Amino acid sequence: MPDQTSPAGSTVPTAEGELTAEDAKLVTLARGARARVGAAEGAAVRDQDGRTYAAATVALPSLSLTALQLAVASAAAAGATRLEAAAVVTEAPSLDPEGHRAVRDLAADAPVHVASPAGALVGTVTA
Structure with a gap:
């Protein structure tokens, strides 16, 4: 994840349990999406109307999308014009730039909350 001084965003280390109920739901949805298909990552986003979209990493010979890219694409395809929050569940040491x-x-x-596969919050990217 980008560090606190990075222009790409800042990570704010957060103790597990400091998420709002709505953001904790995103982590739960992301964990479920990842586990359902055994993907490298799972992600979930919440749009301006409170609707949620969950996705897992896609790795096909002709198409590769990160879980977060697919969750955002699903929201946009459903008519979302703004996101309120996102969550990614990953074993990776950083948030993917794509x-x-x-x-x-x-x-x-x-905010983009990054959590471990166990659901423990690793940090939050805010910019």
Whole structure:
């Protein structure tokens, strides 16, 4: 994940349990999407109307999408014009830049919560 001084965003270390109920739901949905298909990552986003979209990593010979890219694409395809928050469940040491950019296409300041596969919050990217 980007560090606190990175212009790409900042990570705010957060203790597990400091998420709002709505953001904790995103982590739960992301964990479920990842586990359902055994994907590398799972992600979920919440749009301006409170609707949620969950997705897992797609890795096909002709198409590769991060879980976060697919969750954002699903929201956009359903008519979302703004995102309130996002969550990614991953074993990776950092937030993927492609997914981060996809979120920023619909929200300049929505928090992106990064959690471990066990659901423990690793940090939050806020910019």
